[in-house]
Amino acid sequence: xxxxxxxxxxxxxxxxxxxxxxxxxxxxxxxxxxxxxxxxxxxxxxxxxxxxxxxxxxxxxxxxxxxxxxxxxxxxxxxxxxxxxxxxxxxxxxxxxxxxxxxxxxxxxxxxxxxxxxxxxxxxxxxxxxxxxxxxxxxxxxxxxxxxxxxxxxxxxxxxxxxxxxxxxxxxxxxxxxxxxxxxxxxxxxxxxxxxxxxxxxxxxxxxxxxxxxxxxxxxxxxxxxxxxxxxxxxxxxxxxxxxxxxxxxxxxxxxxxxxxxxxxxxxxxxxxxxxxxxxxxxxxxxxxxxxxxxxxxxxxxxxxxxxxxxxxxxxxxxxxxxxxxxxxxxxxxxxxxxxx
Numbered sequence: 501x502x503x504x505x506x507x508x509x510x511x512x513x514x515x516x517x518x519x520x521x522x523x524x525x526x527x528x529x530x531x532x533x534x535x536x537x538x539x540x541x542x543x544x545x546x547x548x549x550x551x552x553x554x555x556x557x558x559x560x561x562x563x564x565x566x567x568x569x570x571x572x573x574x575x576x577x578x579x580x581x582x583x584x585x586x587x588x589x590x591x592x593x594x595x596x597x598x599x600x601x602x603x604x605x606x607x608x609x610x611x612x613x614x615x616x617x618x619x620x621x622x623x624x625x626x627x628x629x630x631x632x633x634x635x636x637x638x639x640x641x642x643x644x645x646x647x648x649x650x651x652x653x654x655x656x657x658x659x660x661x662x663x664x665x666x667x668x669x670x671x672x673x674x675x676x677x678x679x680x681x682x683x684x685x686x687x688x689x690x691x692x693x694x695x696x697x698x699x700x701x702x703x704x705x706x707x708x709x710x711x712x713x714x715x716x717x718x719x720x721x722x723x724x725x726x727x728x729x730x731x732x733x734x735x736x737x738x739x740x741x742x743x744x745x746x747x748x749x750x751x752x753x754x755x756x757x758x759x760x761x762x763x764x765x766x767x768x769x770x771x772x773x774x775x776x777x778x779x780x781x782x783x784x785x786x787x788x789x790x791x792x793x794x795x796x797x798x799x800x801x802x803x804x805x806x807x808x809x810x811x812x813x814x815x816x817x818x819x820x821x822x823x824x825x826x827x828x829x830x831x832x833x834x835x836x837x838x839x840x841x
Contacts, residue, residue, distance in 0.1 A: 604755040605716050607643050607775050609796035613820035614838065617647045617719075618828030624838065629820065631719050631777065631799065634706055638714045645757060645777070645799070646710035650703050650745055651722035651738065652685040661686065668699055670732055680728045687725050690741040691733055700741065704748035717755040719777045720745055723768075724761045735764070739771060746772040757799070762786035765793035775799070782811025782821070791819060808839060816841035 612626040620636040629643035638644035653661050653669065658677075661669055670678040670687040677686045690696045707718055723742060726733040749756040750772070758765065758773040762781060766789070775797035781787035782802050790798040800821040802808040808823040815821060823839040830836065 783807030
């Protein structure tokens with residue numbers, strides 16, 4: 501779930517808090533057998549049904565795209581052209597992912613990337629890795645990342661959670677649900693070990709479903725849910741829950757991606773995250789923290805042209821960078837935009 505345009509100050513405050521509470525080193529400044537909701541009852545973020553067959557052919561001309569160049573700074577209106585050998589294309593197999601010592605497959609640094617959590621479509625030319633909602637099928641032959649909203653309830657799944665697990669939703673002392681107002685999503689209550697274990701069991705079954713579908717990795721959204729918890733959760737709570745999720749992902753043979761929270765990247769790597777999915781790190785000058793922590797295994801999504809220019813100019817030859825529209829819509833949808841370095 502994109503946090504696009506969130507001010508950078510809370511991130512700095514989080515870093516200071518976490519370093520103080522947990523005494524961290526290396527903090528940077530910068531279907532489900534449980535009956536858990538799935539696409540059938542509308543709980544996933546994907547806005548458009550996955551009706552487009554997968555392919556590695558290029559998309560229509562309304563979706564401008566190009567692959568990396570040695571000096572990858574995009575122009576104001578079009579992506580920079582590149583030589584055919586710069587990145588894999590539709591007729592060339594993507595670079596082989598890197599096996600890790602833990603039985604999971606890591607993404608290749610700098611691989612061509614597309615962010616499709618708002619609706620799956622044939623990957624554009626040059627794409628070797630794609631992130632899709634867990635309800636969608638993976639793209640054949642690519643490195644596939646399964647998007648899971650792991651720390652908050654989908655907006656249209658609140659009723660299911662209230663019926664089946666009301667005590668796992670975060671509430672104020674007065675009993676009111678604590679909601680991420682940007683996305684109308686109730687936060688999970690991960691404030692105690694017992695609740696974290698129960699939630700990890702439910703979310704873990706979603707991970708198992710991703711593995712069964714053929715995904716190689718997980719993008720677990722909302723690691724920073726404490727920032728929207730009205731003081732009821734801490735960064736330590738988020739990391740304690742993340743530790744359970746990382747173990748579950750690895751047990752299923754899936755690499756685990758840290759989503760956002762650049763100031764926690766060093767701690768995230770030490771905890772066991774394998775790569776990062778970073779929204780607007782070019783816009784907020786945060787890419788270096790992710791790159792250092794994850795050895796350039798970083799998928800960068802920008803939503804503003806200025807952010808794309810910065811990310812490409814500094815990191816386009818090392819990290820996987822893409823510009824998407826704010827709602828990450830498929831081609832043919834009003835507002836769709838996709839560009840690369």
